[in-house]
Amino acid sequence: MTDEPLRPALTGRRRRGALVLVGVALSLLLGGCQVPDFFGFRGATKQGHDEFLLYVGTFIAALVVGGFVGLLILFAVVRYRRRNEEMPKQFQYHIALELTYTVVPIIIVLILFGFTVITENRVDAVTPKPNLTVDVYAFQWGWEFDYPNHVVVRAETTTDPDPVGPEGLSGPQCSPAAWCLGPGLILPSGETTQINLRSRDVVHGFFVPEFNFSRYAQPGVLNQFDFTVIKPGVFRAQCTQFCGLYHSLMLFHVVAMPPTQFQTWLTAQEPTTSLNTKAAP
Amino acid sequence: MTTLVERPVVHAEHPEHHEGPTGLLKWMTSTDHKVIGMNYIVTSLVMFFFAGIMALVIRTQLTVPSGAVVSNQQFNELFTMHGSLMLYLFAGPFAFGGLANYIVPLQVGAPDMAFPRLNALSYWLYLSGSITMMLGFMVAGGAAAFGWVAYAPLSEATFSPGSGPDLWILALALTGFSAIFTGVNLVTTIFYLRAPGMTMFRMPIFTWNMLVTAILILIAFPVLTAAVVMLFCDRHFGTHIYTVQGGGVPVLYQNLFWFFGHPEVYILALPYFGIATEVIPVFSRKPLFGYKGMAFATMSIAALSTGVWAHHMFTTGTVLLPFFSLLSLLIAVPTGIKFFNWIGTMWRGSIVFGTPMLFSIGFLFAFLMGGLTGVMLASPPIDFVTHDTYFVVAHFHQVLFGSAVFAGFSGLYFWYPKFFGRMYNETLGKLHFWFLFIGFWVTFMPQYELGLKGMPRRVATYPAGLGWQNLNIVSTVGAFIIGFSFVFFLVNLWVSWRKPVPAGDNPWDAHALEWFATSPPVHHNFTKLPPVRSERPVWDFHHPDARTIEHGHNGHGQLVGTGAGPRQD
Numbered sequence: 001m002t003d004e005p006l007r008p009a010l011t012g013r014r015r016r017g018a019l020v021l022v023g024v025a026l027s028l029l030l031g032g033c034q035v036p037d038f039f040g041f042r043g044a045t046k047q048g049h050d051e052f053l054l055y056v057g058t059f060i061a062a063l064v065v066g067g068f069v070g071l072l073i074l075f076a077v078v079r080y081r082r083r084n085e086e087m088p089k090q091f092q093y094h095i096a097l098e099l100t101y102t103v104v105p106i107i108i109v110l111i112l113f114g115f116t117v118i119t120e121n122r123v124d125a126v127t128p129k130p131n132l133t134v135d136v137y138a139f140q141w142g143w144e145f146d147y148p149n150h151v152v153v154r155a156e157t158t159t160d161p162d163p164v165g166p167e168g169l170s171g172p173q174c175s176p177a178a179w180c181l182g183p184g185l186i187l188p189s190g191e192t193t194q195i196n197l198r199s200r201d202v203v204h205g206f207f208v209p210e211f212n213f214s215r216y217a218q219p220g221v222l223n224q225f226d227f228t229v230i231k232p233g234v235f236r237a238q239c240t241q242f243c244g245l246y247h248s249l250m251l252f253h254v255v256a257m258p259p260t261q262f263q264t265w266l267t268a269q270e271p272t273t274s275l276n277t278k279a280a281p
Numbered sequence: 282m283t284t285l286v287e288r289p290v291v292h293a294e295h296p297e298h299h300e301g302p303t304g305l306l307k308w309m310t311s312t313d314h315k316v317i318g319m320n321y322i323v324t325s326l327v328m329f330f331f332a333g334i335m336a337l338v339i340r341t342q343l344t345v346p347s348g349a350v351v352s353n354q355q356f357n358e359l360f361t362m363h364g365s366l367m368l369y370l371f372a373g374p375f376a377f378g379g380l381a382n383y384i385v386p387l388q389v390g391a392p393d394m395a396f397p398r399l400n401a402l403s404y405w406l407y408l409s410g411s412i413t414m415m416l417g418f419m420v421a422g423g424a425a426a427f428g429w430v431a432y433a434p435l436s437e438a439t440f441s442p443g444s445g446p447d448l449w450i451l452a453l454a455l456t457g458f459s460a461i462f463t464g465v466n467l468v469t470t471i472f473y474l475r476a477p478g479m480t481m482f483r484m485p486i487f488t489w490n491m492l493v494t495a496i497l498i499l500i501a502f503p504v505l506t507a508a509v510v511m512l513f514c515d516r517h518f519g520t521h522i523y524t525v526q527g528g529g530v531p532v533l534y535q536n537l538f539w540f541f542g543h544p545e546v547y548i549l550a551l552p553y554f555g556i557a558t559e560v561i562p563v564f565s566r567k568p569l570f571g572y573k574g575m576a577f578a579t580m581s582i583a584a585l586s587t588g589v590w591a592h593h594m595f596t597t598g599t600v601l602l603p604f605f606s607l608l609s610l611l612i613a614v615p616t617g618i619k620f621f622n623w624i625g626t627m628w629r630g631s632i633v634f635g636t637p638m639l640f641s642i643g644f645l646f647a648f649l650m651g652g653l654t655g656v657m658l659a660s661p662p663i664d665f666v667t668h669d670t671y672f673v674v675a676h677f678h679q680v681l682f683g684s685a686v687f688a689g690f691s692g693l694y695f696w697y698p699k700f701f702g703r704m705y706n707e708t709l710g711k712l713h714f715w716f717l718f719i720g721f722w723v724t725f726m727p728q729y730e731l732g733l734k735g736m737p738r739r740v741a742t743y744p745a746g747l748g749w750q751n752l753n754i755v756s757t758v759g760a761f762i763i764g765f766s767f768v769f770f771l772v773n774l775w776v777s778w779r780k781p782v783p784a785g786d787n788p789w790d791a792h793a794l795e796w797f798a799t800s801p802p803v804h805h806n807f808t809k810l811p812p813v814r815s816e817r818p819v820w821d822f823h824h825p826d827a828r829t830i831e832h833g834h835n836g837h838g839q840l841v842g843t844g845a846g847p848r849q850d
Contacts, residue, residue, distance in 0.1 A: 039733040040666070051662040058660060062653040069620055073645050076627040080565070081634065088631045090827060092568045097625075098618075102574075105617040109610045109656075116610075116660040117603055123662050124602075140440070178746030202435040203531065205596065205669050209735025212666045216597045218532060219434060220525040223598040236747070240669035240737040242428050244435060245353050248740035 041210045044235055044256075046228040047123045048212035054119040055212075058112060065108070123213070126224050130194035131259075134185065138197070138204035138217035138239065141246040145185050150271035155183035155252075179236040182251035188262035189229045197223040205240030208254055214240055229256035312397035315802060317404050318383030319700065322693075324408055325375035331415070332366035333764060335359045340724075340760040343753050346745035356741035357426035358445075362417070364429030365449065368549065369456055370411045372685035376552035377463055377498065378407060380692050381491045383700070385467060387795035388485045390476025390813070392805035395469035403462040410455030417445040425449035428739060430542065431512070433523030433534035438516040447516065450509045457506040464498035467491055476794065478813035482576070485793035485816060486569060489576050490555030493583045497544045497551070500587060505541035508534060532599050539590035547586040549681060551579060553688035554619060557641040560695050561626050562817075563791045564638035570625030571618070572816055578615035578622075585612045595664045602661045609659035616652055620645070635789070636710030640691030643718045647683025651676055654729065669739075672732025675725045682721060690717075690770070698784030701777070702800040709773040716766030723759030727752035792817030 038059045043049035080088075135146040142156035187193045197206055199217035207214035215223050239250035257265070302310060308320060339359055342348040351359065386394055394400045417424030422443030427436045436446060471492045475484070484492075512534065514520040521527020523534045562569045569575060585608055591600035592609040623645060632638065654676040657663050667673055690713075697705050731752050736743060743749055787796040796819045798806050811822040821827075 039730050041733075041735075051666060054660065054662050055657075055666070058657050058663060062657060066649060066653045069617075069624075069649055070646065072624050073627075073642070073649070076624050076630075077632060077642055080627055080630045080632050082566075082631045084631075086631070087824075087827065088566055088629055090568055091629075092570060092572060094571075094625075098571050098574050098621075101621040102614065102618055105614045106611075109613055112656070112660065113603075113607050113610055116606055116662065119660075119662045120602055120606075123665065176746055178744045181744055202440055203432050205737070207669070207735070207737065209666070212662075214596050214665050214668055218597060218599075220531055221597070221599060225598075236735070238735075238737060241432075242357075242435070242669075242739040244427075244440060245357065247357075248353065248737075248742050251744070 041212055043212045044208075044210040044229055044231070044233065045213070046230060047125075047226065048210070049230070050119050050122045051212040054115055057115060061108065061112065124225065126194065126226055127192055130226060131191035132188060133194045133196065134187075135196045135198070136185070136206065136217070137200055138206065138243075138250075139200040140202060140244055141239075141250045143183050143185075143250070143252045145183065147266060147269070149266070151266060151269040152272040153183050153186070179234050180253050181236070182238070182253060185237075185252060185254045186262060186265055187227065187229055187254060187256050188259040189232045189256040191259055192226050192228045194224060194226050197225070202243050203241050204243050204250070206237075207240040208235050208237040210235045211254070216241055229254075232256050232258055312393075312401045313804060314382050314386050314394045314397065314400060315806075317400050318379050318381075320404050321374055321382055321407065322379035324404075324411060325371045325379055328366050328370040328411060329375070330767070332363050332371060333767070335363040335366070337760055337764050339363060340757040342741065343743075344757040345753070346747075346750055347742050351741075353741045354423060354426060357739075358418070358424040360739055361425050361428055361449075362414070365414060365425070365452075367681070367685075368429055368545070369453065370407075370414065372549040372681060372689075373460060373545075374407055374456070375685065375689060376549070377460070377467065377491065377494055378403065380556070380689075380696070381467060381494075381552060382463070384696060384795055385488050385491050386470060386474070387699075387798055387802060387806055388488045388793045389471060389474060389479060390794045390807060390810050391470060391474035392807070394466045395474055396466050399462050400466050403459045403466070406455050406459035406462070410452045410459060413448050413455060414452035417448045420444045420448065430538055431509070432538075433512060433515070433531050434525075436512055436516075436534075437524055439524075447513070450513050450516075453509045454506055457502045457509075460498050460502045461506075464495040464502070467495035468499070471495075476810050476813055478818075482573060483813055483816045483818075486558040486572065486575055486579075487552075487555035487793070490551045490558070490579055493579050494548050494551045497548050497583050497586065501541045501544035501548065504537055505545075508537035508541065511537075532594075532597060535594055535597065536590070539593045540587075542593065543590040544583075544586045546677075546680075547582055550684045551582065553644070553684035553692075554579070556692035556695070557623065557644050557688045558619075559791075559793065560637045560641040560691050561623055563695075563789050564635055564641075565627045565630030565632050566790070567626055567630040568792075568815075568817060568820075569622065570628070571622040574618055575622050578618040581615045582612060585615070592659055592664070595661045596668045606659055606661050610656060613652070613656050613659075620649065635694075636705070636707060636714060637691045637695035637789075639711060639714040640687050640694065643714060643721075644683050644687035644691060647679050647687055647721060651679030651681075651683055655680065667732055669737055670732035671728040671736045671738055674738045675728035675732060678725050678728075679721075682725070686717070687721075695789070696795075697777075698788050699795055699798075699800050699802070702784055703777055703781040704784045704788065705773050705777050709769045709776065713766050713769035713773065716762055716769065720759045720762030720764075720766055724756050724763060725759070727756045727759075731756075787819065787823070790820070790823065792820045794818055797822070 035056050038056060040052060040055050041048070043052040133148065137144040137146070142154070144152060144154040146152050197215055197217045199219050201219065203219070204217040205214050206217055211227060213225070215225060217223065233256055235254040235256070237252050237254055239247060243250065301307065308316060311317065338351060339356065342350040342356055382394065382400065386392070420443065422445055424445045425431070425441070425448070427441050427446065431449070434440060471484070471488060511520070511522045515522050515524060521529040523529050523531050525531065558569060558575060589605055589609045589612065591605040594600050595602060595605070654672070658667060658673065658676060694705060694710055731749055734747070734749060736749050784800055786798065786800050789796070794810065795802070797811055811818045815821055
C-alpha cells in the first residue's frame with residue numbers, strides 16, 4: 001500500500017459514492033418495488049397487468065440481446081477498421097461457434113415462448129360466470145354498448161363528435177377532457193366484466209391502451225373476453241383497425257366505478273331498444 | 282465437393298452484331314437483362330420518391346393534433362398509396378426486378394436471363410401496373426383508401442365504391458404477374474445457366490438470396506393475385522366471397538392476404554440481406570464468415586415465413602395463437618445466425634468505410650432494432666397492446682427501411698461503378714448516409730413510444746392533450762432530414778454524370794463474377810471467365826497466392842489453400 005497517505009481523502013469520496021448508491025437502491029426498493037415501466041402502461045386490469053409483466057420481461061431480454069449484438073457490431077467496426085494494407089487472415093468457418101449462436105437463440109426463444117403461453121392463457125381466459133356482460137357493437141363510425149335490461153349507450157362520431165360520457169352520467173367527473181371523447185363504456189371496478197364484441201359492417205379494433213388489450217370487431221365473428229378493472233378510473237380508448245373515412249374519430253372511453261355506484265347508474269337508465277335485433281352480426 | 286469439369290470458359294469471339302438501336306428505342310425494345318434491370322431500377326426509384334413525398338405530407342399532417350394539411354379522405358388515400366408504392370412498386374421490384382435482374386446473370390456467369398423476352402414482358406407489366414396504380418389519383422372518388430392490405434369488407438364496393446379501388450386491384454394483378462414471371466426467370470437462370478464449376482455452394486450469397494426470394498415469390502404472389510381477383514368479383518359480379526350477407530367469410534381475405542403478406546415481407550428483406558452480405562466481406566477484405574450457415578439460414582427463414590402469416594391476425598380471435606407465435610419467434614434464430622455471420626465477417630478484418638459499407642452498417646443497426654421489436658410483436662399478449670399502433674409502424678419501418686433503403690442504397694453505391702463504369706463522389710455518398718442515418722433514428726424511435734402511449738396507426742388526426750404532440754414533432758423533423766438526405770444522392774448522380782471519374786472493372790477488389798466483366802458489361806456479359814473454385818472466383822483470380830483456411834478450422838489447424846490462380850490449360 002504505497003498510496004497510504006492518500007487513502008483518507010479517497011475513502012471519504014468513496015463513502016459518499018457508496019452512500020449515493022445505497023440511497024438510489026433503497027429508493028428504488030422502497031418505492032413500492034416498482035419495476036420500471038419501459039414506456040408501457042402498467043395495466044389497469046388484472047389481465048393487462050399480466051401482459052405488462054410479460055412486456056417488461058421481454059423488453060429486458062431485448063435490451064440484453066440487443067445491447068450485446070449492438071456492442072459486438074460497434075466493437076468490430078471500430079476495432080477492425082483498416083490500419084494498414086496487410087491482408088487479414090482468411091478464416092471462414094468455426095463450427096463450435098456457429099453451433100453456439102444457433103442453439104443459444106433457440107433456448108432464449110423457447111423461454112420467451114413459455115412465458116408467452118402462460119400469459120396469453122391468463123389474458124384470454126373467459127369465466128363462465130361473469131358479474132356483468134356487455135354486448136359491444138362497432139360500426140362506421142361509433143360504438144354501442146348494450147347492458148342487461150336493454151340499457152344502451154350509443155354514440156356516433158359523425159353526428160355527435162364530442163360526447164363527454166353518456167347522458168345523465170352520475171359517475172366520477174370525467175377528466176381530463178381528452179380522455180373522455182366518444183361514448184362511455186361504464187363498468188364496475190373490482191368485478192369481472194365480459195365483453196361480447198361484434199361489428200355491424202367492416203373490421204374495427206376495440207383498443208383500451210391502459211388495459212393493454214385490443215381485439216378486432218369483425219362481421220361474422222363473435223369475440224368474447226373478460227376485464228377485471230382493478231381501481232375506479234377513466235381510460236381513453238379508440239378504434240385501431242382502419243375502418244374508413246372517420247376512423248381517427250372513432251373514439252370511446254371506459255369509466256370504471258365502484259360496484260354500488262355502477263348499480264345506481266344502471267338502474268337509473270331508461271331502457272332502449274338496441275339496434276342488434278335488426279342487424280345480427 | 283463435386284467433381285464438375287472446371288476450366289475457363291472462353292466464348293467464341295463473335296462480332297458485335299448487337300449494334301441495335303440506341304437511346305430511347307434501346308431502352309424500350311431491349312431484352313438485355315442489364316437494360317431491363319436498369320429500367321426497373323429507375324422506375325422503382327421514381328416510385329420510391331413519389332411514395333417518399335407522400336410520407337412527408339403524412340408526417341406534416343400528423344405534426345400537431347387535429348392537423349388540417351389534408352382532409353381525412355386525402356390522408357387515407359395518401360397512406361394507402363404510400364404503402365402500396367413502397368411495398369409493391371419500390372422495395373420488391375427494386376430488388377428482384379432491378380438489382381437481381383442486373384446482377385444475378387453476371388454473378389452466375391451467364392450471358393443473359395434464361396427467358397429474355399419474358400423478362401421484358403415482366404418489366405412492361407410492372408410499368409403498366411405502376412401507372413395503373415398512380416392513375417387512381419386521377420379518377421373521380423380518388424385513389425384507393427383502404428390501406429395497402431385492403432381488408433375486406435372495407436374494400437368491398439359497399440364501403441369503397443369508385444374506380445380508384447378497381448385500379449388498385451388491377452395494378453396488383455399486373456405487378457403480381459410481373460413478379461411471378463421474374464421469379465420463374467430467376468429460378469431457371471440460377472439452376473440452368475451457372476458457369477462451369479459454380480456449384481450451388483459456390484454461388485455468391487446474393488444469388489442464393491435471390492434464388493430463395495424467387496421461390497418465395499412463386500409461393501406467395503399467386504395467392505395475392507387470387508385474393509384480389511376474388512375481391513374484384515365481389516365488387517363487380519356479386520360473388521359475396523368476403524361478405525357476410527351472402528354467406529361469405531371476411532376473415533378469409535385476411536388469411537389469404539397474409540399468406541402472401543408475410544412471405545412478401547421476406548421477399549422484400551432477403552434480397553437486401555443478400556446485398557449487405559455481398560458488401561460486408563468485400564469491405565472487410567475477408568470471405569463471408571459461415572457462408573453455408575448463411576445459405577441455410579436464408580432457406581430456413583423462407584421456410585418459416587410461409588407458416589407465420591397469422592401473427593398479423595393475433596387480435597382477430599380466430600387463429601391458434603401458440604402455433605403462429607412459436608414459428609414467428611423461431612424466425613429470430615436464423616436471423617440471429619445472419620447477424621453473427623456478419624459480425625464474424627468483420628471480425629479481425631480490415632474494414633474500410635466506403636459508402637456501401639457505411640450503408641450496410643447502417644442496415645445492421647436498423648435491422649437489429651427492427652428485429653428485436655419484431656420478436657416482441659411475435660408474442661401475442663404484447664401484440665394485443667401494440668397491434669395497429671405506431672409501435673408496429675415503427676417496427677416495420679425499421680425493418681423495411683433498414684432493408685430496402687439502407688441495404689438497397691448500399692447495393693446501389695456498391696454496383697454503381699459496374700453499372701456505369703464511373704465512380705460516384707465518396708464525400709456526397711457519406712453525407713447521404715449520415716443524414717439518412719440520423720433522420721432514420723429521429724423519425725422512428727419516437728414512434729415506438731407513441732405506439733406504447735396508444736396512438737393508433739392510420740389516423741388522420743388525433744385529439745390534443747394526450748401527450749403525443751412533442752413526439753410527433755420530433756418524428757416529422759426526422760422525416761424531413763431523411764427527405765433532405767436524398768438531395769445528396771441526386772447531386773451525386775448529377776456530378777458523376779457531368780464529370781465522369783472512370784472506375785475500372787473491379788474497384789473494390791470484390792469477390793463475385795460480376796467484377797470480372799467490364800464496367801459496364803458488354804452485351805452478353807463475358808468474353809472470358811476465371812475458373813470457379815470457391816464462392817469468390819474473382820478474388821481467387823486476383824490473389825493467387827492467398828491461402829484460405831479450410832472448413833472447420835479456426836486458424837490453429839492445418840492450413841489448406843483453396844485460392845486458385847488462373848489455370849494454364
